[in-house]
Structures are given as structure tokens and as C-alpha cells.
Amino acid sequence: MSRPLVRVLGQGVRWASSLRGGGSAFPGLVMEKLHPGFVAEELAKLPLGVVVISGTNGKTTTTKMTVQLLRSQGLRVFTNRTGSNFVRGVAASLLAEMDAFGRLVADVAVLELDEAHAVHFVKQVRPRISLLLNVMRDQLDRFGEIDTTRRMLSQVARATTGTIVLNREDPRIASLAQDVTEDTAVSWFGLSDALRPMFPSDDDMRDGLRQVDPGAQDSDVPSARRPDADVVLEAVNARSVELDVRGRKHDATVDLYGVYNQYNAAAALATSLQVLGDAADVPSLVAELGEVTPAFGRGETITVQDKPLQLLLVKNPAGFRLSLASASAQDYATMIAINDQYADGRDVSWLWDVDFDALRDGGVDMVSGVRAWDMALRLDYDLVRVATVEPDLEDALRRFIADSGERPMRIFCTYTAMLSLRRILGDMTHVAAI
Amino acid sequence: MAHDTAGALRIVQLYPRDMNIYGDWGNTLTLKRRAERRGLETEIVDYNPGDPWPENADLFVGGGGQDSGQFRVADDLAVVAPRLHEAVARGVPMLAICGLYQLFGHSFRTGTGETLSGIGIFDLETVAGPERLIGNIVTESADLGTIVGYENHSGLTHLGAGQQPLASVVSGAGNNGQDATEGARTANVLGSYLHGSLLPKNPRVADFLLAAALELRGETLPEGELDDTLAQRARDVAASRPR
Numbered sequence A: 001m002s003r004p005l006v007r008v009l010g011q012g013v014r015w016a017s018s019l020r021g022g023g024s025a026f027p028g029l030v031m032e033k034l035h036p037g038f039v040a041e042e043l044a045k046l047p048l049g050v051v052v053i054s055g056t057n058g059k060t061t062t063t064k065m066t067v068q069l070l071r072s073q074g075l076r077v078f079t080n081r082t083g084s085n086f087v088r089g090v091a092a093s094l095l096a097e098m099d100a101f102g103r104l105v106a107d108v109a110v111l112e113l114d115e116a117h118a119v120h121f122v123k124q125v126r127p128r129i130s131l132l133l134n135v136m137r138d139q140l141d142r143f144g145e146i147d148t149t150r151r152m153l154s155q156v157a158r159a160t161t162g163t164i165v166l167n168r169e170d171p172r173i174a175s176l177a178q179d180v181t182e183d184t185a186v187s188w189f190g191l192s193d194a195l196r197p198m199f200p201s202d203d204d205m206r207d208g209l210r211q212v213d214p215g216a217q218d219s220d221v222p223s224a225r226r227p228d229a230d231v232v233l234e235a236v237n238a239r240s241v242e243l244d245v246r247g248r249k250h251d252a253t254v255d256l257y258g259v260y261n262q263y264n265a266a267a268a269l270a271t272s273l274q275v276l277g278d279a280a281d282v283p284s285l286v287a288e289l290g291e292v293t294p295a296f297g298r299g300e301t302i303t304v305q306d307k308p309l310q311l312l313l314v315k316n317p318a319g320f321r322l323s324l325a326s327a328s329a330q331d332y333a334t335m336i337a338i339n340d341q342y343a344d345g346r347d348v349s350w351l352w353d354v355d356f357d358a359l360r361d362g363g364v365d366m367v368s369g370v371r372a373w374d375m376a377l378r379l380d381y382d383l384v385r386v387a388t389v390e391p392d393l394e395d396a397l398r399r400f401i402a403d404s405g406e407r408p409m410r411i412f413c414t415y416t417a418m419l420s421l422r423r424i425l426g427d428m429t430h431v432a433a434i
Numbered sequence B: 001m002a003h004d005t006a007g008a009l010r011i012v013q014l015y016p017r018d019m020n021i022y023g024d025w026g027n028t029l030t031l032k033r034r035a036e037r038r039g040l041e042t043e044i045v046d047y048n049p050g051d052p053w054p055e056n057a058d059l060f061v062g063g064g065g066q067d068s069g070q071f072r073v074a075d076d077l078a079v080v081a082p083r084l085h086e087a088v089a090r091g092v093p094m095l096a097i098c099g100l101y102q103l104f105g106h107s108f109r110t111g112t113g114e115t116l117s118g119i120g121i122f123d124l125e126t127v128a129g130p131e132r133l134i135g136n137i138v139t140e141s142a143d144l145g146t147i148v149g150y151e152n153h154s155g156l157t158h159l160g161a162g163q164q165p166l167a168s169v170v171s172g173a174g175n176n177g178q179d180a181t182e183g184a185r186t187a188n189v190l191g192s193y194l195h196g197s198l199l200p201k202n203p204r205v206a207d208f209l210l211a212a213a214l215e216l217r218g219e220t221l222p223e224g225e226l227d228d229t230l231a232q233r234a235r236d237v238a239a240s241r242p243r
Ligand SMILES: [Zn+2]
Pocket: B022, B064, B065, B098, B099, B151, B152, B153, B193, B195
């Protein structure tokens, strides 16, 4: 089948499937069937190549930030913003972005891919730059083992033609530097020694009683013996951060919930520097970080009955712990909603790997979701007081809002619980479309 | 608390650095809290490869790991095996989940074809299977009642002729997906593939371990039922969920 016809067909399918509200990957699937290699061919034409962002935590936020940073420097950026991160999803996004002549009008592609899909993708499209964020206990019931996840990311690193951007503080990610040939450059982002204890790795997590004292990690390697990082998150103070960019200090605002998101900002900045090369204007990139707003479920604030409510997606122990450490419990009315649908992960064992001591002072106002009783049991064994357990999300949400008084609200929730809560909130107030 | 002679209840975590995954910490925490809520003091001691052997342990707990962790642990287990066998013979209670359960058997052949030697507390052998057995599981034990949890393992375990299983499978895969057995039990040593964690949602199993530990000290588990409403509700939900 000839090329233009394939494209027109694909775009037609996309139009038809959007009419009946079909999945965003569907037209991409048709495209790949008709013309395998379509995605690779299109992306290969981009002058600044393809950037792949992968890892277990923070992909969506980091991709969003990277795209915004690059656009602020005048680049035309193609990204897979629909969140369907299969090759097909990329194909579908491509179709949506093409002009009437079938050209992709972009300088660079920045793509969020989860580990398993990234492996598949890089066999077809070799990235120029890959940003590899972390390997945490996420979706282990799907991928099996953390070391398997690391192996997947190693394949991504080895397929990268230009530079891999690595998290210096994650031992499994840092070791990827040894997997690539000399032709592939390595750029690091990292944390100051003062901040490292705020990010315990999974390996440190249950190493006995060390859990109560994350600062006392004997596995710590002093910064002098770690590689130099292009971007170091030096200090955080609520919304403001201090960054060291190639030896120069910069103050920036990163108005996102949680210190882990501020670390993601450092990752996005390090990656942008690689994409832009000598053209990078560091002060203006740092300033642009202040303009970033949260991605879906990453701390977006919804106003309901004149009170702010934050939805915080939790999907693995490290993310949950960081989220808890980011704000004082007494300042919030707190609800936790845990579902165990496929998209959440069927296995809720990971809740036992989260340390909930931070909630002991403030307690938890409401626990909900399919696995509400599991969550309540978990909190009970961490001596955290729970006011109410109500598995039904709608009943729980209404009661939580009514009982929260003047306190701002935050809800830690798994993926499908968040979708349901947003839908319920949508009936009460205006909630931005996903 | 009247334990002047024996001191606090000493819970040894075996290999927490290499073998604790899928919430295995919850087992240790459950033992600790259930002891504390009955007025017993507890002490948690970590044992990692090469550490001095913790003397006077009242209870051992160990969890699952990845293959890489199991290799590190297998060598060390061979060294401390005589001490563990001695403890088993005295009736010291132990809970070995997943990876440690496998190493408490005779051998484990990994997916890459290497064979790890176990220490033979249980008469069983494990071979990595073609696919992981993953999902919610419900089992029934004659001694310990219904046990619910979440299994996640690629090892297929076959019990020797005389080896008692921990429980029989009601729904789920269990030791090998074939013979409807789950786990193993020898003296007061329980081996199981159930994570979840196992003990929080199975208080009867937790109390069995605690009672066995106290019995060796000439004590009994203090009277006064704990309120297990939360655990019971969580069990009911877990048992009703799709695999
Ligand atoms: Zn396991």
C-alpha cells in the first residue's frame, strides 16, 4: 500500500474512533498493521532525534517538564501526551500531529515509555537521548522482579546513540553506565549529601531497624566518590529549590507536591541540557521550571466547596513514602483510597513496605477503596488512628469532605481509585478533563 | 513486664537485606505488635550474611527475594545450617516465606539453570517454572484454619513423600499448581509462598508462632483476645478478589 494512502486511512480511523470514544491506541494499531515501521520512519526524520523517558516513578511529570523546558527554548516538540505509551500509542499521536501533507512538524520527540514498552520501542527506533529515572518496586506482579526491570532499562541504554541521562543516587540506574559502549555518553543528575537520606532506596528500605533512621545508611557512598552530575538538587524549601547546574548555583521555584517531583525537575533539566547542547540558556530554563503545573494525579489541586483538595497518586512503596514525607500530617485532612484492579496492581502487599509513622500525629480521617480493610489493618499495625473506614468511594468522599472542617484535604489513591474519585468530584465541582 | 529471666521476646529477621520483598516486613511487624498488645516486650534482631549469629532467638522470620539475593544468602545459610537445625529440633518457631522457604528445602534450580543448595529443614525440591504463579490465594490448614494471601513465585516446589504441607489449596496455585499443596511444616517451622504479608491477615498463624516461642520459655500466650475485626474484614475481601 502506498504511503499517503496509509496515512489517510490511519487518520480516518482515528477520526472514526474518536467519534465513538474509542481508545487512543486503536488507530495506531491499524497503522502499524498496514505499514510496519511507520513510526520509526517518521521519528528518524526529526533533526534533534528522539528522547525516551523511562523508569518506574515520575515518568509522566518528568516528561511534561522536559517538553515544557524544550518548548520554552523555541523547539517544536512531539510527545505522546495521551498517556498511551505503546508503540501504537506513539503512532496514534503521530497521526494526530501530522499536517495535511503527512509531515510531522517537530524538531524533537520526547516520549514517555514504561520499561516493558520501551524495550519494544527501541528495537524499532533508536533514541538519541534516554533519561532513566529509577527502578523501584512498582508493578512487580506484572514484571516479576526489580532486576528484570533493570535489565529492560539496560536494553534501552544500549540502544541509545547519543547520551544516557542517569539518576546517580539509584544504584540500579547508576550501574547502567557500565552497560553502554564508549560511543554513548553518560550525563548524571543527583542529590546533595544533605538530601540523599530523604530518598531511601528499596534496598535500604527494610534493612531491619534502619527504617526508623533513614539517615544512617552504611551503604552511603560519599559524594566525592560519586560521578560529577550536570544537575544536582542541592536544597529544597517548600516551593523553592536550589540547583547546582554544572558547578553554578541557581535558585528556582518548583511548585509541585513533594520533594521527589523537585528531583524530577532536576532530571528534566539535565535532559534538556543534552537535547539543546550549546544552545541551552540555563537561567531561562531554570526560570521556566517555575511555570510547570502538575500532571494528572501528581498533586493537582481541585477546589471543592471552596476548599482545596489534592489528589496524590500512589503506586509503590517508595512513591508513597516520599509523598508522605513531603507534607506534615497535622496540616491536612487525610484520606487513603486503595483499589486492587489490574491497573492498580492486584497485589497490595506493597502497603507493608510503606512506613506510615508520619501519619501517627495527624491520624487518617478516611480509608476507602476495595482494599480499605487491608489499608486500615496496615495503619493499625503502625499505630495510626483511623477515624472511618468506608470501602465505597462515593460515600467515603462525601463524608470526608463534609468532616474535613477548615483543613485542606489530600487523598492518597491508587490509579483506578483516582479515576473514580475524579468522576465523583466532577459531579460536585469543575474537574479538568484528563 | 515479668520477663526478668528471659528478657524480651527475641525475633530474628533472617537476611532482611537480601530477602524482603512484597511486604514481608509485615510479618515481623505483626509478631511485634501482637506481642506488645499482650504486654510482652520484643526485640527485633537482623541477621545478614556474615553477621555474628544471634544467640537466644525465640523466633525466626525470613522472606522472599530475587534470584540475585538468594545466591548471596545460600552460601551463608550453609554456614549457619547446623545452628538452625539445632533450633528446629528444640522446637523454635520459624516462618520462611517464598525465597527462604525454597532454601529451607534441599535445592532450588533457577531459571538460568544454576542450582542452589538449601539446608534441608524441609524435604522438598524447587525448580524454576516457565511462568510466574501470581495472584490471590486461599488455602486451608488442618491446624491453622483458612490462610489467605498473595502468591508470586516462579519456583515449582515438590514435597518429599513424608513432608507435611502447610495447607491445601482452595483457590490459587500453591507449591506447584498441580498437587494442591501449599507450603510445608516441620515441627514449628512454617514455610509458605504466601506474601500479602502472610501474618497480618492470618492472626491465627501469627499467634501460633508466638505461642510456640513462649512455650519454650515456659510461658503461655497471655489471655485476652485481641480485636481482629480489621484482619477479619481484610481476609474476607482478599478471599473474594479475582486472582
Ligand atoms: Zn514470592
